[in-house]
Amino acid sequence: MNSPDLSSAVSPDSSRMFARMADPLRYAQALLERYALFAGMTSRDRLLGGLVEAVAVLSESQLSQLYLLDETHTRLTLCAEYCDGTLQPVSSASVPSDYTDAHLLQYCLCQDQTLSLASLESSLFATDFLPATSNPWRSLLCLPLKNDQGHVIGLLLWANQRALDMQHYSDSLGHLGNFVVAQLQLLQNLRARPIDEPQTSLATKAMPRGYGLIGDSPPMRAVYQLIGKVLHTPVSVLLTGETGTGKELVARAIHDCGSRRSQNFVVQNCASIPDNLLESELFGYRKGAFSGADSDRPGLFDAADGGTLFLDEIGDMPLSLQAKLLRVLQEGEVRPLGSMQTHKVNVRIIAATHCDLRAQAERGLFREDLFYRLASFPIELPPLRDRGDDILHLARHFAANACAFLDRPACRWTDPALEQLAGYGFPGNVRELKGLVERAVLLCEGNELLAEHFNLEASPTSNVRLSLRERMERVERNLLVDCLRKNLGNQTSAANELGLPRRTLLYRMQRLNISPAELKLAREKLHAQSAT
Known part of the structure; x- marks a missing residue:
């Protein structure tokens, strides 16, 4: 079943805070009181419970929920829930962050978008993540929470059993949620660091380790930190480093731990196939495109649609194919050999090379525009020594x-x-x-x-x-x-x-x-x- 079209449910960013509230001054005073209360809390459970209670009370909603991602951004956990005036017990169980059975949460988490549904139809959207009640849920608002580096680390949600437009609460309650998240990170940092330990950044303390890889050396921890920044964003990644450093393993880790983990991961080594065959392998062909093309055949971009295509040894790709790859990166369009029509694909490109692509571009051996497009987020893997x-x-x-x-x-x-x-x-x-x-x-x-x-x-x-x-x-x-x-x-x-x-x-x-x-x-x- 295809994901529902949520574009019409996303409200514009131009809505002004307090514009549609009956008593904005009273609301502002209650909001400031919550900030003061949270600033003095030193308990994680009290902060989480206090946030969902504040959201429900301030937005006059029957339900509010807080979801947080783990350090590797691969698991999403319901950490606090407030329903019908009571703080509810929550299970410690978590689910994969792609949340394929809950398109609403998946959309908000992966697209970094505030989602407002003033008329929630259970027949259109799966709402199993909401608690079962005698009356159905009629409206919902879900927004992403971010850390001080601007990365999405969780979701804040509130819902009503009446059809209401709750978008005017999103800005103020979103700021309140981000404030509580910052308080949680501060408490975690202070408790983890001994008094005489030199101060380190929150990003370093919360640095995810592993992603299925082995190693805890400082160079590898720096790699893990970079991996964590691209798990839930569609940006292209360029992996560089000496031969044998594990570039394909890192590419697979980015795919397996990211939002595309339920889709295909396709690998193609650009140096292992002749130039005249690589184009048809990547882009596919139509019947009659060349001698031996007896039927239509989709390419690797079609096989990886919705997922990730890993192009190893990208420096060996011929210049003629580099132009077509650039168009895929810019427009998301693929034209098979022998066809006059293009079609859209949604593919994330992860490229790898042991060569100095910048030097190759300066010598005219690699397209400069493609290099800058691929190198928007480079990750250099350290040599084993x-x-x-x-x-x-x-x-x-x-x-x-x-x-x-x-x-x-x-x-x-x-x-x-x-x-x-x-x-x-x-x-x-x-x-x-x-x-x-x-x-x-x-x-x-x-x-x-x-x-x-x-x-x-x-x-x-x-x-x-x-x-x-x-x-x-x-x-x-x-x-x-x-x-x-x-x-x-x-x-x-x-x-x-x-x-x-x-x-x-x-x-x-x-x-x-x-x-x-x-x-x-x-x-x-x-x-x-x-x-x-």
Whole structure:
């Protein structure tokens, strides 16, 4: 079933506050009293309950509701409800933010529009989100609430069992709702920050983490913050970064966590198909458009209509196709090959490249107008070597997945193996790490991952952050490990060969984190040889 046309239900922005109120001065005084009351509250529940009560009382409505999005903007929760003069208990359950079964809430949330229905017909609009009563709901107003950065973070709704035009309350009660939201964020920030902790912005404190991605390093947290800004807006996104940094995963996260999550996510690598076929693949064709076109075929833009089209390696798209892509971005129109007619599509474009598109545009290899259109919201993904402890988190994740796929027990990690990964530069980024870990899982015996299973060659970036002392310790560590393995783990023999007292050898092993697990493989080989 198609979404109803709500354009006629959205009232104009020019309606003036208080213009249609019988006693505007009394209303203004009651409104100011609410501001003063909320400014002194320090309880989240009292703020939420007080807001829905104030909205119902001030607008003379039988019902008011407050919905808030979670930090990832993927779940919408009814946080407070006031009905028939009583604050109602609410469930902690939430629903997906696309709200496909409630077009009214979906429209207000995703389009950032105030919605006013003076004559609510249940036969036209699904109203299951309203409480069941003996008398039907006849009018409704719903408006988006925003944080200090202008991003929609929830909905404020009030309804009546009489057919009323309540648009004249929207401005004043919307400001009141935004004030309460700001108070909630302030309270959350103050309670989460210790007294001696340096002050950080509310945006940083409320920063969503994850979106299905792995990593909590500062560069990745910056990426999460940018993802959160485009989840519910149709703006085009350009993902940049080195090869193997996970651009397709980020594109899918934006789709799966955004308002288009219930629609198709279509992927096309612009470098994986010949130029003469890419146009027909993207835009489709009509019967007879070229030799072999025996029937009409829709393109990927039609397949992604209502959803997201991810164009990977956009820098390899030929200039002739770039002009047609620009028209899709500007006009939302697609013309298939062999057709004189265009048709509308509603597709969000997410593009990705490892090239410097600005430099290509300056050299005439990429359309400058298309570059500026795509680069309106760029997200640069950090290389793996700049992500710190994320390397080890990703390695453990890939190892666990590989073991599950092979139906074998989880592997144990030795400290030298982790140290070797942490010190490597990873020119192939996450893709290279995934391949190395999966190979090591296949090579390891006894479900123990050793440094020798990775056998990483030194890369130009692997020692960039190591001091002279750290490099010397690495050389010493490798020397001790080789000597111990040569002597099959016998510490006395190794100490004699190195010309050291055994106590000194034990001290150096402890200081350099040389664990007995590293020497286990050599002893197992000796036992195997003895058995044969």
